[in-house]
Amino acid sequence: MNRTIIWGHRGTGFKGTQNTMSSFKNAIDMGVDGIKTETKLSKEGEVVLSYFNTLKINGEDIPIQELPIEEIKKFKLENNEAIPTLREVLEAFKSSNTKYNFDIANPEEGIGIIKTAKEYGLLDHIELAKPSTRPDSLSDFFTEIRKFDKNVSLINSVFLKYSGIEDIHLELEAMRKLNIKGINVNHNYANFDLFKRIKDHGFKFCVWGVLFKRSMKRFLTMKYNGEYIDAIMSNQPGRLVKFRNELQS
Amino acid sequence: MNLTCTGCGNEIETLPIQCAHSLTKNTETNQMECYMENCGVISINEYLCENCCTKRNIMKLNKTFERLSSENEEFKEELALFEKNIIQINTPDSDFKFWVEFGNGTYLCDKGEKDNPPIKFTIPKKSMNLILEGKLNWFGEYFNGNLKVEGDLQYTLVFFDIVKLALEITNEIGGV
Numbered sequence: 001m002n003r004t005i006i007w008g009h010r011g012t013g014f015k016g017t018q019n020t021m022s023s024f025k026n027a028i029d030m031g032v033d034g035i036k037t038e039t040k041l042s043k044e045g046e047v048v049l050s051y052f053n054t055l056k057i058n059g060e061d062i063p064i065q066e067l068p069i070e071e072i073k074k075f076k077l078e079n080n081e082a083i084p085t086l087r088e089v090l091e092a093f094k095s096s097n098t099k100y101n102f103d104i105a106n107p108e109e110g111i112g113i114i115k116t117a118k119e120y121g122l123l124d125h126i127e128l129a130k131p132s133t134r135p136d137s138l139s140d141f142f143t144e145i146r147k148f149d150k151n152v153s154l155i156n157s158v159f160l161k162y163s164g165i166e167d168i169h170l171e172l173e174a175m176r177k178l179n180i181k182g183i184n185v186n187h188n189y190a191n192f193d194l195f196k197r198i199k200d201h202g203f204k205f206c207v208w209g210v211l212f213k214r215s216m217k218r219f220l221t222m223k224y225n226g227e228y229i230d231a232i233m234s235n236q237p238g239r240l241v242k243f244r245n246e247l248q249s
Numbered sequence: 250m251n252l253t254c255t256g257c258g259n260e261i262e263t264l265p266i267q268c269a270h271s272l273t274k275n276t277e278t279n280q281m282e283c284y285m286e287n288c289g290v291i292s293i294n295e296y297l298c299e300n301c302c303t304k305r306n307i308m309k310l311n312k313t314f315e316r317l318s319s320e321n322e323e324f325k326e327e328l329a330l331f332e333k334n335i336i337q338i339n340t341p342d343s344d345f346k347f348w349v350e351f352g353n354g355t356y357l358c359d360k361g362e363k364d365n366p367p368i369k370f371t372i373p374k375k376s377m378n379l380i381l382e383g384k385l386n387w388f389g390e391y392f393n394g395n396l397k398v399e400g401d402l403q404y405t406l407v408f409f410d411i412v413k414l415a416l417e418i419t420n421e422i423g424g425v
Binding site for chain 2: 014188211214
């Protein structure tokens with residue numbers, strides 16, 4: 001039987017400064033299976049892990065993609081740490097079997113991640129996801145990435161505007177054509193019926209944004225055909241790991 | 250008969266149909282009363298227009314969540330997971346403004362404005378009321394442009410998750 005994969009959002013979520021090496025390390029020490037976060041590219045195409053589109057430097061908001069990596073590394077986050085690069089993270093945690101799920105903004109970011117992960121022999125530890133705030137079709141979003149690499153795992157985060165998720169919103173034909181592995185839905189829309197439908201279509205079912213004890217327990221005990229939900233992302237990953245270990249022995 | 254709103258002082262020209270259909274005399278107070286959806290049963294002497302009813306209902310719901318945070322262990326425990334956050338909520342269709350402070354185990358709210366709130370919503374009061382009642386999905390309002398958010402979107406998600414949890418618990422315990 002499977003065990004639900006726990007993603008720590010930007011590391012330890014709401015505990016500590018997000019998207020820092022210390023937050024990633026703490027999340028891994030808590031027992032998460034992986035880190036889910038966002039990426040950006042520097043001016044020369046180096047992948048950095050950051051939610052921010054711009055950095056305030058000398059009072060001016062400058063897009064990260066216009067900054068050389070040297071400048072990005074000088075920027076200090078609120079805990080005085082620097083923004084980590086993907087290389088630093090893969091290097092630091094390569095012995096821990098950590099998985100990574102990246103919300104990407106465009107195909108260039110996805111391709112940059114694939115290239116870097118291949119250098120470390122960690123492509124099978126990587127998932128690339130379409131963010132749930134993006135209305136783009138899967139074809140528009142993923143075709144270029146799939147052409148670049150046949151094997152990388154791709155995840156479809158369903159656009160948040162679709163509250164009653166119908167099959168049409170899942171883009172099943174594009175899912176199959178592009179070999180997209182799983183579907184990620186906000187916890188407010190996740191329920192047993194959707195879980196069953198997605199599994200019957202042959203895809204992984206992932207839930208994001210789970211915060212409270214009662215919803216953690218509800219999703220961690222949800223089972224279909226003897227299988228638990230494939231993955232849950234949380235900003236409270238410590239308690240989610242604890243409940244997972246108690247409830248899915 | 251001329252009716253004046255006791256909230257804003259405006260004259261009410263037309264009674265809502267649910268009020269007209271439910272008009273009865275309260276024999277204890279000797280006053281006429283009717284049912285106004287957002288205000289519940291209301292005396293004609295303290296009559297509020299629909300606009301003021303919505304505002305009153307928004308504050309009533311928020312005050313219910315505030316009480317819940319002091320009386321319900323589960324809600325308190327969940328609110329303790331977050332550091333203090335303040336959301337200023339302004340309604341563009343009237344001058345109605347209120348704020349919510351959540352985190353460190355509490356949920357507090359009041360009318361008016363806070364200085365430099367880290368998160369600011371602009372939303373029609375009718376939408377806010379329906380979201381707080383659990384009858385409207387905030388994501389839809391956000392992507393339709395009815396809800397405008399200034400500040401960290403992830404704490405907007407948290408706020409609406411807290412509201413949903415508060416409603417769930419309130420319904421389970423049959424009100425606060």
